[in-house]
Amino acid sequence: MERKTVGVIGAGTMGAGIALVCARREHGVLLLDANQTVLEKAKSYLISILSKDVEKGKISEQQKQETLERVQFVSDIEKLAPADIVIEAVPERLDLKKSIFGDLTRICRSDALLLTNTSSISITEIAGGLTHPERILGFHFFNPAPVMPLIEVIRGKKSSEENVQSAYQFAVDLGKVPVLVTDTPGFIVNRVARPYYNEALRILGDNVANVEQIDRIMKQAGGFKMGPFELQDMIGIDINFATTQSVYTDFFHEGRFKPSRIQQRMVQSGSLGRKTGDGFYDYSK
């Protein structure tokens, strides 16, 4: 396996985990975030996970240090110029992603692979109007990225076959299980998962059951690992809401995908789940 330089844009919930996945596989990582505090948190996260690996005897102290040294923390997108592959993991907003890929097509080498971790935004739309749409693909990790094996490799309308194959192989090299997906709203997993969140929110809104009851029933009787509200808190309620909005819009407002006002109000109030310390559950203690 060839060691590569991987740029990761956004060091939040997903970006920090993706950086760890790449560094563990001996790739060099340039981890970029617009927020310095987030970069410091990402560094602490990497140290804490790798220290646990040492405690469990999975790696030596030297391997931990080598893995950490492979990750550089940067705040200027121009620093991604040497990257062979860039994985974008900024918030789920089309304008933001388009502007970042516009910059990347200018900054990065012409053979660099440009990947987005979007949960739901059309790859074709992100790449639309940019100078090199053939280089842009979806590369959708699941949360937590170091644990979940699946990666959806999403082919945009103008993604080249060669780049699709390279991205697929890169996912295999990361030790993941890739699946090739066409560019449809929510791709596979987020389309299948929408009713899990939306119907739970409707049940809550109808006062049929409370958050704890719905989560408990889905786990104990349904066999799910996490209930729909615990999951939203882990994912980030803002990210989950943005994904539902995007799927709803892309399906031309089909009622079955309609977003929930309960979720909307939580986003508006800044209760975003684990990352802000409060969501459907309280994480402040």
Ligand SMILES: NC(=O)c1ccc[n+]([C@@H]2O[C@H](COP(=O)([O-])OP(=O)(O)OC[C@H]3O[C@@H](n4cnc5c(N)ncnc54)[C@H](O)[C@@H]3O)[C@@H](O)[C@H]2O)c1
């Ligand atoms: N959270 C999940 O469970 C999950 C799962 C799969 C995919 N995704 C997708 O991954 C992407 C990121 O989600 P997340 O949950 O990690 O979000 P997040 O809010 O935790 O992190 C996003 C980070 O991007 C940074 N950022 C914003 N603008 C930037 C810019 N211009 N340049 C550099 N950094 C910038 C922010 O400071 C923040 O730290 C989204 O597209 C989301 O849909 C999320």
